[in-house]
Amino acid sequence: MTRTVYLNGEYLPEHEAKVSIFDRAFLMADGVYEVTSVLGGKLIDFPGHAARLDRSLTELGMRNPVSTDELLEIHRELVRANDLDEGLIYLQITRGAPGDRDFVFPDPETTEPTIVLFTQSKPGLADSPSAKKGLHVISIADERWGRRDIKTVQLLYPSMGKMMAKKAGADDAWMVQDGFVTEGTSNNAYFIKGNRIVTRPRSYDILHGITRAAVLRFAAEAQMEVEERPFTVDEAKQADEAFITSASAFVTPVVRIDDTPVGDGTPGPKALRLREIYLEESLKAAI
Incomplete structure (x- = not known):
């Protein structure tokens, strides 16, 4: 059609x-x-x-x-x-x-x-197989321009990052600058340790995700701690869970970073629960 x-x-x-x-x-x-x-x-x-x-x-x-x-x-x-x-x-x-x-x-x-x-x-879209299976991401250098907070159409390097991931047999890539994860090629990045969610703070370095803002608000309401700070790939590899957020992926677990399983290598319960909460609350407010 x-x-x-x-x-x-x-x-x-x-x-x-x-x-x-x-x-x-x-x-x-x-x-x-x-x-x-x-x-x-x-x-x-x-x-x-x-x-x-x-x-x-x-x-x-x-x-x-x-x-x-x-x-x-x-x-x-x-x-x-x-x-x-x-x-x-x-x-x-x-x-x-x-x-x-x-x-x-x-x-x-x-x-x-x-x-x-x-x-x-x-x-x-709401019942994505990726959310049930989890994502495998690789780490790559972040070589984009400095104003990532502006959602411009300059998407060549993120596109190249996705192709690097595909070539490596992975689903996506997390970009790294000065030793710290900035974000995914088209999403924000997080890990969970205990009851704490860690994600990079808003700045010129990352897109100020709309889904990110909602998920962090819902996480706080669910009595989870939220820590906004730079984090390394190694920290994320040693976490209990990891996930990404975006307008099209909502909340999607990450189960492998490079060659290292995150947690037990399956989608974690907290990330899956955050996805459920996000979808439930967002549908209530949809227009």
Whole structure:
């Protein structure tokens, strides 16, 4: 079935949607994005994604072409038009196509941003086999630019990291800088020791995950300790459990890091319980 997508104020069949070759996302990776999960036809954590989108645009001096209410309506219309029950909505806003290629930013007040949204159907998203089996991650050097807190479309190195993992027979990679884990290629990273969750604090070094914020809040409400600090790969290998969070993976256990099993090498009970809590609470608040 041909998807209906949204491009610059229009709902179009996907094969009719066209973007200029001079768009700065194409030429300069000059754009930001968000991915919102859809479960039961409803949006998960939409307000958080909308707020982070505004922050990313502000950090890059870009203008948001739509209000939050308009953005919500676009999301809902795409869910309806594509009969989306479980899946994802991808949103990208770029600085636009002001003219010929130039390193100098165009004036945001006189240049119209490009906004694109499309859906991806993912049946079984909430009942993922990866959550039951657990992930095998490898550690790799973090060679990205310094502003990882801005959710830009500069995704080449994370993509290369996933390919490194695939080549090694693993599922994903955790990136390491100055001896400490920053995050996964498309997710935040954690380990559990006893009743304590350890994860890197928010800074320019990591994406300020929307799922991360919700999971840490739910963990605290479940009487788990949360310690936000840098940690090493060896610490995570010696932990009782490990896991990742993201908008599409929710909470997914990590059972092996490099060649070392985490705990007994199976998904841990605390990570699985956090996944249950996250899904239960997020579905209650879905819109």
